[in-house]
Amino acid sequence: ERISALRLIAEEADRGRAEFVARVSHEFRTPLNMIIGLVSLMVENPDVYSEELPPDVMADLGIVHRNCKHLLSMINDVLDLSQAEVGRLVLNKEEADLAEIIESALIVVQPLVRKKQLELEVHVGQNLPPVYCDPTRIRQVVLNLVSNAARFTREGSITIRAEQRGQHVLLSVTDTG
Numbered sequence: 001e002r003i004s005a006l007r008l009i010a011e012e013a014d015r016g017r018a019e020f021v022a023r024v025s026h027e028f029r030t031p032l033n034m035i036i037g038l039v040s041l042m043v044e045n046p047d048v049y050s051e052e053l054p055p056d057v058m059a060d061l062g063i064v065h066r067n068c069k070h071l072l073s074m075i076n077d078v079l080d081l082s083q084a085e086v087g088r089l090v091l092n093k094e095e096a097d098l099a100e101i102i103e104s105a106l107i108v109v110q111p112l113v114r115k116k117q118l119e120l121e122v123h124v125g126q127n128l129p130p131v132y133c134d135p136t137r138i139r140q141v142v143l144n145l146v147s148n149a150a151r152f153t154r155e156g157s158i159t160i161r162a163e164q165r166g167q168h169v170l171l172s173v174t175d176t177g
Contacts, residue, residue, distance in 0.1 A: 095130040105142040119157035145173040153177025
C-alpha cells in the first residue's frame with residue numbers, strides 16, 4: 001500500500017511538472033514571438049521606417065533576431081524533452097545536408113567566438129552524403145557543443161569536423177579550452 005501511495009505521489013508530481021513546463025513555455029513564447037515579429041520587420045523591411053538604420057544597428061538587430069529564434073527553439077526543446085520523458089517525443093527525420101546544419105548553428109555562436117578572438121575552423125568533407133536525421137536536433141547538438149567550447153576556451157581555437165567514415169558520418173567539435 002505504501003509503495004502504491006508513493007507511486008501515486010510521484011505520478012502526480014510528474015503531471016504537475018509537465019503542466020508547469022507547458023504553462024511556463026507558453027508564457028515565454030508569447031512575448032518572444034512578439035519580439036521576433038518586430039525584429040523581423042526591422043531586419044527584413046527596414047524601409048518601413050522613416051529613416052535608414054545604421055549598418056551597425058542592422059547587424060545588431062540581425063544578432064538579436066537569430067538569438068531570439070534560437071531561444072524560441074530552446075523553449076520548444078524543453079517541451080520536447082518533457083515529451084521525451086513520457087515517451088512521446090517525435091523525431092522529424094529527413095535527408096539533410098550536414099554542412100548546412102553546421103553553418104546554421106555557427107551563425108548563432110559566431111558573435112561570441114569573434115568577441116573572444118578565438119579562431120573557428122570548419123572542416124567539412126567534400127561530397128558528404130545527405131544524412132538521415134532530425135536536422136533540428138542535430139543543429140541543437142552542434143550549437144550546444146560549439147557554445148560550450150566558446151564559453152570555456154579563453155584563447156586558441158575551436159575546430160568542427162565532419163567526415164565520412166564508411167557508412168557513417170563523424171561529426172566532432174574540439175577546442176583548446
